[in-house]
Amino acid sequence: MIYDFSKPTCRRGTNSYKWDSATGDDIIPLWVADMDFETYPGITEALRRRVDHAIFGYTRVPDGYYETVCRWFEERHGWRFHRDDIIYTSGVVPAISAIIKALTLTGDQVVVMGPVYNCFFSSIRNNGCELSSSPLIYNKALLRYEIDFHDLEQRLSHERARLLLLCNPHNPGGRVWSRDELERVAVLCKKHGVRVVSDEIHCELTLGDHRYTPFGTLPDDLSYGSVTCCSPSKAFNIAGLQIANIVCRDAAVRERIDRAININEVCDVNPFGVLALQAAYSDGGYDWLCQLRAYLTENYRRLRNFFARELPHLPVMNMEGTYLAWVDCSSLGESSEHIEERLMRENRVWVNAGSMYGKEGEGFIRINMACPWSRLEEGIKRIGK
Known part of the structure; x- marks a missing residue:
């Protein structure tokens, strides 16, 4: 069976921690680590x-x-x-x-x-x-x-x-x-x-x-x-x-x-x-998972290409796993928390400040890539601005 991970699903109004914690309906949340994909249908059927x-x-x-x-x-x-x-x-x-x-x-x-x-x-x-x-x-x-x-x-x-x-x-x-x-x-x-x-x-x-x-x-x-x-x-x-x-x-x-x-x-x-x-x-869950990983890998490839082309001074870490891109913003000379706040306030996109992962994360931001590419693309374009 072929699964469509490009399908956008509205999560606002569902008491989603990721979506309904935002201060405005125009914010794209690319922060907390949950995905915007519907789960494996076999799970839904069992429930x-x-x-x-x-x-x-x-x-x-x-x-x-x-x-x-x-x-x-x-x-x-x-x-x-x-x-x-x-x-x-x-x-x-x-x-x-x-x-x-x-x-x-x-x-x-x-x-x-x-x-x-x-x-x-x-x-x-x-x-x-x-x-x-x-x-x-x-x-x-x-x-x-x-x-x-x-x-x-x-x-x-x-x-x-x-x-x-x-x-x-x-x-x-x-x-x-x-x-x-x-x-x-x-x-x-x-x-x-x-x-x-x-x-x-x-x-x-x-x-x-x-x-x-x-x-x-x-x-x-x-x-x-x-x-x-x-x-x-x-x-x-x-x-x-x-x-x-x-x-x-x-x-x-x-x-x-x-x-x-x-x-x-x-x-x-x-x-x-x-x-x-x-x-x-x-077995069905594994098939779904393999297709998910392929989609996430492609999202990551596209995100890296965007940063390399539009924001070459902000290197993206070589990711081997997870759906959480780690971006080096140290060249901006701003704190991670200020970057997070400014992106939210001025560009209406929500990422994680690297400093929340310890002092070693200062100067980085974390971007959740686990969403349809159309949503991720709009989010990183806002970051690019």
Whole structure:
């Protein structure tokens, strides 16, 4: 079946956080990371059947749910784990918060590689831990981020370092970390007794020929004690259905996390999320996903060509994954927040200021490319003005 991602769908008036948070109807929102594409129709059909039942009590997660998750990751990504390794919860951010609660004490350090997803900061802070950010190296010649392994090891060696929060693929930098890079990170973490917690929510959203490597597929001596958070929410545009999974093969660690999930009261999920995941992780869902990735890759190609032609002083990062373009605006000599505010006020287009992803993101903006090209084209033309 052929899917049409160029179809514009009006989202205003639906209490959309992305669209209805705007101050005016003329603003094009290219900010928060959800897509303007209708989800895979198989998901809609599954939810429609459930709605027709007309009773929405507490849900029991069935055996088929676990089997679907295990099969998807083994067949699509070569990552084999068992149903007992899975803890379901309502989202990746609640999962990360519970994991930090379970595996740290107040005052411990949690290492990240900045710039990085902003909710990492609040999850660390809210659990009484200290942020330790290892800045990624911005390779301007290759227009990509690289890991500063020397600085990373210094931070991992700190006596209070307990966890490394890894973003794989990386948001907002767009890197899909290679197996070699992940193994080097894992070796350092093992050397210094730091556990890896990998946020892999963007794992399905690779661009072009790039391939995602699950951290859990590294050799057992490097990955056994790691924790991975994943969800179909980004790839299938179902974040509002609130479903995610924690995968951990170490039973003792998993038991601690499960207790924290219950302490944080994020142990219950809704029936729509359970059904949506099972529909998404199907052969039909995979076909839809492949066509989505092709459309996103083409959007990215067109966006880069526009900036190269019209705004050559604002380089676009070489994106390997996610649908979030990362643009270097440092030549403007303005703060990221001022650029965001000015684009909204003067040009009626909403992007994210890079500074919200840590001090390493200052001078950048983030643009959501997950919308019909006609909408994205109008947004970047407004930026060009």
